[in-house]
Amino acid sequence: MTFTLDEFNQCINDLYDQSKQIHDRWQLIKTPKGTYLIYSFIDDNCLKYDFHIVFSESYSVPVLYFNISHLDGSLLSLDDVWKLFAHKNNSNMYETITQQEHPILHRPFFILHPCHTEKLLKQVSDQSMNKKFLFWLSIYGQSVGLPLSVNYAID
Amino acid sequence: MSTVEGDENESLGNASNSAVTNEETSSNTTRSGPLNDSEGGAKVVFLLKAAGGAPILKKKKWALPRSKTMGHIVEFLKKYMQLDSQQQQQLFLYVNQSFAPALDTTIGSVNDCFSSEGTLVLHYSLTQAWG
Secondary structure (H helix, E strand, O other): OOOOHHHHHHHHHHHHHHHHHOOOOOEEEEEOOEEEEEEEEEOOOOEEEEEEEEEEOOOOEEEEEEEEEEOOOOEOOHHHHHHHHHOOOOOOHHHOEEEEEOOOOOOEEEEEOHHHHHHHHHHHOOOOHHHHHHHHHHHHHHHOOOOOOHHHHOO | OEEOOOOHHHHHHHOOOOOOOOOOOOOOOOOOOOOEOOOOOEEEEEEEEEEOOOOOOOOOEEEEEOOOEHHHHHHHHHHHOOOOHHHHHHEEEEEOOOEOOOOOOEHHHHHHHHOEOOEEEEEEEEOOOOO
8 A cells, every 4th residue: 555646745735735734844845856744843851853854756655764963963872873762662662763865955864664564554544645645644753752632533 | 541431450450550540450340320429530531452463452432631631651561561672663643543642641631632522542553663
């Protein structure tokens, strides 16, 4: 179960519209190289999280790119990120957070590798495209601290 | 967690762990008012349905106080289903067949958004999400 680029673009546009309706802070960035979504916030520990939802051409699925930085701009290392998420009981995930060049910004970001995304999406193969997208985002996002209001899931 | 139907002694006895708040002792077995316990708090009734290769639970109907979180249920299930460490990474809970709420979301607010006809359906699955 994969997405076409058009379906991905439709989903991120729809999420952006929903975000505006509920006064959330997703941003939609349109570039000649592609369109993607950004969500940024600073947590209680003064860490800045930047999440980008980008389309993977090779896997035909969305991928969650993220960086976490201190307020002075310095980025957390892979080690720091592992320690940050270890308490979320996903202690094996450190094997699968990898660093990859953002396909549009050409800067290194961390990602949760998308090789199992298609299989995960099979669980919701009978759902609409938008629901599949939200399912993906809610599962991947919850493991890396992305706040996602239940309001996105209410029709 | 307390059960709404069936033999409560059976499920509480097997699931002895610190993640479970046992508000009733094994001698207090029958419960006629499922949604309100003696402490006066409202409970949420939910059905646990297996998906994505997860084992089917014998006991599917459960009740928890509104203030318990999704994370509490996940931790409970990890122990109750005796998942190994790899399986524990793969356990996900979702509602409306398509949304996994953040683990700090209370079951009360999930119920308010997604229950229908007084029951909330939660799907749980064991799926490798990344790697």
